[in-house]
Amino acid sequence: MRHLHLKSFLIVMIIAMGLIQNVSSQSLSGKEIVEKAYNRETGEDQTSNLTMTLINKHGDQRVRKIKQFRKDFGNIEKSIMFFQSPADIKNTSFMNWAYDSEKNDDQWIYLPALKRVKRISSDSKSDYFMGSDFTYDDLGDRKLEADNHKLLDEETIDGKVCYIIESISKDEDYIYSKTITWIIKDSFIGFKKEFYDEDGDLLKILFIKEIKEVAGFLIITNSEMNNVQKDHKTSMILEDVKINTKISSGKFSERMMTRGI
Amino acid sequence: MKTKKIILIIFLLVNQFAISQNIDINGYVRNYTGILYDKGDFSILQNTLNLDFTKSGNKVAFKANPILYSYNTDSLDFRLREIYVDLYFKNFDLRIGKQQIIWGKADGAFITDIVSPLNLTEFLLPDFDEIRRGVNVVKFDYYLGNNTFEIIWIPNFTPTKIPAVGSIWYIQTEFLLAPTFDWSKSEIIPSLKNSEIFFKYSALTSKVDIEIMGGYTFDDKPSMHKNLLLDTLGNPSLLIKPEYHRLFVSGGSFSSEIKGIVLRGEAAFYNGKYFQTEDPFAIDALVQKDYLHYLIGLDFIIGNVNFSTQFIQETILNYDNNMFKEKTENTATFLARYNMFRETLHFELFTYIGLTNEDALIRPKITYDFDDSFSILFGSNIFIGDKKGRFGQYKDNSMAYIKLKYSF
Numbered sequence: 300m301r302h303l304h305l306k307s308f309l310i311v312m313i314i315a316m317g318l319i320q321n322v323s324s325q326s327l328s329g330k331e332i333v334e335k336a337y338n339r340e341t342g343e344d345q346t347s348n349l350t351m352t353l354i355n356k357h358g359d360q361r362v363r364k365i366k367q368f369r370k371d372f373g374n375i376e377k378s379i380m381f382f383q384s385p386a387d388i389k390n391t392s393f394m395n396w397a398y399d400s401e402k403n404d405d406q407w408i409y410l411p412a413l414k415r416v417k418r419i420s421s422d423s424k425s426d427y428f429m430g431s432d433f434t435y436d437d438l439g440d441r442k443l444e445a446d447n448h449k450l451l452d453e454e455t456i457d458g459k460v461c462y463i464i465e466s467i468s469k470d471e472d473y474i475y476s477k478t479i480t481w482i483i484k485d486s487f488i489g490f491k492k493e494f495y496d497e498d499g500d501l502l503k504i505l506f507i508k509e510i511k512e513v514a515g516f517l518i519i520t521n522s523e524m525n526n527v528q529k530d531h532k533t534s535m536i537l538e539d540v541k542i543n544t545k546i547s548s549g550k551f552s553e554r555m556m557t558r559g560i
Numbered sequence: 561m562k563t564k565k566i567i568l569i570i571f572l573l574v575n576q577f578a579i580s581q582n583i584d585i586n587g588y589v590r591n592y593t594g595i596l597y598d599k600g601d602f603s604i605l606q607n608t609l610n611l612d613f614t615k616s617g618n619k620v621a622f623k624a625n626p627i628l629y630s631y632n633t634d635s636l637d638f639r640l641r642e643i644y645v646d647l648y649f650k651n652f653d654l655r656i657g658k659q660q661i662i663w664g665k666a667d668g669a670f671i672t673d674i675v676s677p678l679n680l681t682e683f684l685l686p687d688f689d690e691i692r693r694g695v696n697v698v699k700f701d702y703y704l705g706n707n708t709f710e711i712i713w714i715p716n717f718t719p720t721k722i723p724a725v726g727s728i729w730y731i732q733t734e735f736l737l738a739p740t741f742d743w744s745k746s747e748i749i750p751s752l753k754n755s756e757i758f759f760k761y762s763a764l765t766s767k768v769d770i771e772i773m774g775g776y777t778f779d780d781k782p783s784m785h786k787n788l789l790l791d792t793l794g795n796p797s798l799l800i801k802p803e804y805h806r807l808f809v810s811g812g813s814f815s816s817e818i819k820g821i822v823l824r825g826e827a828a829f830y831n832g833k834y835f836q837t838e839d840p841f842a843i844d845a846l847v848q849k850d851y852l853h854y855l856i857g858l859d860f861i862i863g864n865v866n867f868s869t870q871f872i873q874e875t876i877l878n879y880d881n882n883m884f885k886e887k888t889e890n891t892a893t894f895l896a897r898y899n900m901f902r903e904t905l906h907f908e909l910f911t912y913i914g915l916t917n918e919d920a921l922i923r924p925k926i927t928y929d930f931d932d933s934f935s936i937l938f939g940s941n942i943f944i945g946d947k948k949g950r951f952g953q954y955k956d957n958s959m960a961y962i963k964l965k966y967s968f
Contacts, residue, residue, distance in 0.1 A: 353902065361931070361932055362932075375766075384932075385932030385933065385967070386586050386588075386932070386933065386967040386968050387588075387932070387933075387935075387967040389586055396766060398766075402766075403817060403819075403820065405766050405817065407764070407769075412687065412688065412689040413662065413688055413689070414660060414661075414662040414689070415662050415663075415664075416764070416769075417665075417815075418769055418815045418816070418817060418822055419822065419859070420817060420820050420821065420822050420859060420860060420861055421817065421820070422819075422820025422821075422860075422861050423861050426864065427902070427903075429903065430899075430902035430903035430904065431902075531902075549703070552703070552706060552764070553706070553708060553762070553764045554653070554701070554703055554708065558621075558646075558648075558653075559616060560616070
């Protein structure tokens, strides 16, 4: 009898702990979930080869190849991209310093024809990156505080339990009226995202097609942005991903922009 | 004809060598055809083959950039625009060979950007990589954090190339008397004494990018030493001796972003530059004056259109009224750029506005990329305003042009 009491007690405790855990995760606000997704550990530095394929409605493809490096310096995240193809932009490089504070990013471009590193305005976050379906904001430069985030629901997609978050820009003139993001509950990694235009119509859908574990970190290695209004899509594939290889801080400099990889 | 064959054979051999050595080869083939609005004459019929051979390594790299121009006549112009070797060390780099050096923050103006001389045979119309002449240079860069200290040594002086007599860009200077030219002093003999030296400090920071430079150089344009001579009968004649003079130049530039707007500035002080004068007491009709050249510019985005505007001033200090050149010359530039259809259709309007002489060069162009390799460009160069002005003097050279380009 006593034995039964103990067993019942343990069962009750396990259920209670499960409930507490569930209540605790359910109690996360939309902003907290997005914050966890934004601050998800991806290593101190990362190197990768990016292949971006632009595909129009006729199936015609334009391919861009980029070698990229990123390093977290605490309050600043520095990244540098070296364009390798197509031929007319080969050896062009682009450097971005993103700040945790409200300060605008610093951006520079090196055009081999001009042989000069030129500071450019970072006030173009809504511009599309190299003619693709990704804006600079879509590529991860957007600040957490730029939107109001609301937890709408939870949904299971492909066996993954996801939070569904609605984000509405605080800037009324922003190109998206809202975005809806599916964030995997146990890893806080984005899985799918819908972008709605200024009229509230669905504009684009981002699909995460592959997530790989590299050096203990979850990295999105294959994604596709689909513009449903223009019937145009962009595939992004990351290869040769290397994490925490102690990239020198000198990599993110004028010297490297002009010298190349 | 023989020379052409030799050049082509060398090209083929170099290509074979490059392929066998696993050297990167890029470049383009371009057709450039321009037609003058006034007369309907072709202002240019040019075909270009530009090759870029590069080999990059961790410690050593090299680049060779031969370029071949074929013109409407049977002429073939071969240039080795750049050929240099890079040596990389932990904290410093060395680049030795023929190269183009570009300094400053200005667009379309040459203020502290005086290391590589210009090729002005087609005025300011060529692309900026084609308007500069490569020079033999030893370049040393030392890096300390985000700071770069650069020293440049140019053993042999290369002047700015001016349009040849007969070119539509050649401006005939008018003299009261028929001049005789003495070119004996127009060449600078390569020697240690005649070499040029420049230095630059630059820093790229989160708040501002700055450059501070100095140079002991030659003025890239010759000064015209004029002498009035009398023969035995007392008849006057004019003797002109073009001569390049030494010049000390110092200056700097900066750029910074303030609320999405990039603010740029650049200034250079030229110590003791020679100017033409009518002062009867002046030796050789020349006078030395200090000279200031500076600009302030803004880059900003409205909607999806990129804008850039600059105000440029050239001022002669301690001016005297006998001088030919005006004391102050003001120029403005304006640039608008817009891309459509996923960056396949590009609109651009660049304009120089001569504020002093009320003239302008207006350069609209539209480029369409058929694919990642092949593009077509339609453009126009429109010169308007006072014929005394830098741009108005080419009023008869307004043209439309087309460029077909295949990049590989």
